[in-house]
Amino acid sequence: MSIRDWPEGERPREKLLALGAEALSDAELLAIFLRVGVSGRSAVDLARDLLSAFGGLRPLLEAERARFCAERGLGEAKFVQLQAVLELSRRHLASRLDREGALTSPALVRAYLASRLRHLGHEEFAALFLDSQHRVIRFESLFRGTLDSASVYPREVARRALELGAGALILAHNHPSGVAEPSDADRRITERLKEALGLFEIRVLDHFVVGDGEVVSFAERGLI
Known part of the structure; x- marks a missing residue:
């Protein structure tokens, strides 16, 4: 029928x-x-x-x-249509972040970061660059591959933050394993970045770890 x-x-x-x-x-x-x-x-x-x-x-x-x-x-036509729909969804979340502000909408930040990182089959380290009023300037992927304290370069993050005129940022990366629990390497990376960015009076407000069904906040865990 x-x-x-x-x-x-x-x-x-x-x-x-x-x-x-x-x-x-x-x-x-x-x-x-x-x-x-x-x-x-x-x-x-x-x-x-x-x-x-x-x-x-x-x-x-x-x-x-x-x-x-x-x-x-x-088929390909449906694949193209789907990619367009997914990208529209990501841009909609980004525009809401622009309007509402990153710190006033933690659930929205989680949803946006998950939409950008959760589906990836590799580790990716990114940052949400914010101005001095904590409004979103830009989201950028910075490093890709197996992440440890030697593969994330604080000077590169600081350089990009200065180029964008950022006063603060929110770090984020995904765990392709699906488990969002922060590792010792995640903690070390966060501390190194806090120290390096602090020299330029740029604050690291949070670090989110994106897993399969959960997004863990360092700030909420008292790790930052």
């Missing part, structure tokens, strides 16, 4: 308009993105098949191009 033949209250688009997006299941939301199904399968059926094949919504959204495009009902 086509979705058009379903009762109006069960059709994903009509349900979203009536109840809001939060009322829809992952499959229903994905069906709206897909728009159409394939032979013998409605868009909702196809969405359920895809969620099962990928092991859930997040693995589907973060799938590599070749893997994504190989699935029936997807």
Whole structure:
């Protein structure tokens, strides 16, 4: 049966308009993105098949191009469309940070950093550069690869902060293992950066470690 033949209250688009997006299941939301199904399968059926094949919504959204495009009902056009949607989401979070300020919206900072770092299969060290009023200047990725105290260069972070006229910054990096617990190396990196940036009166306000399901704040743990 086509979705058009379903009762109006069960059709994903009509349900979203009536109840809001939060009322829809992952499959229903994905069906709206897909728009159409394939032979013998409605868009909702196809969405359920895809969620099962990928092991859930997040693995589907973060799938590599070749893997994504190989699935029936997807392809390059859908991959491009999805990347655009994800980037719009990241930019929306960034614009909210610009308006609301980093320190007044800790949950928003977490969400934004997770959107930038959680999906990466490698370690990446980044900073949210802030002005003297703690408004966001820019987010930048600074170092990539296995991170330890020898691979993160305080002088490079300080140089970039001075170039941007930053008065403070929030550090962030991801753990591809999915475990967000700060390591001894994370603590050492943070202390070295605090000392180096302090020479220029640039404050390190926090350091977030992004894991699979959690984002840990050094400030909240009393580690900074």
